[in-house]
Amino acid sequence: MSLEIELAEASEHRCGCCGKRSHTLRGFVTKDGDAHAVYMAGYTEKHTPEEGTLLVSIGDWTDGSTPADRAAVVMKAQKIDGRFQLMVVGPEGCPWDDVAVFGAIATRAEALARADIQEYFHVADHVLEIDTRFTRGFA
């Protein structure tokens, strides 16, 4: 199984907690050539704590599908000793308002109980590998 990532729109806003510049990056993920996942990744420049957010939505993204056909998992990303560490959080950890299209965001307990949770981590690992717009935000 091979995942490919296509980088999509990037946008900027001010961090809700401290007003520093925040970046939101988007991308599409295909698996063996078929639409598989969509993600949003965000970080705030020089933030304390230095922490990024990754939302991964997996499910049906074909024409005619609805948010009920997919499910979203939100993770926090931190760089510790030079390596990214991901921690699943619930909807309270999502900094974006306009995410209904991605499907319901699982609570941490729901996410970790998903049969396909490893697939979310798999997508996240690829994002961390490919989307340098996100990873360059970390020292």
Ligand SMILES: [Zn+2]
């Ligand atoms: Zn802030």
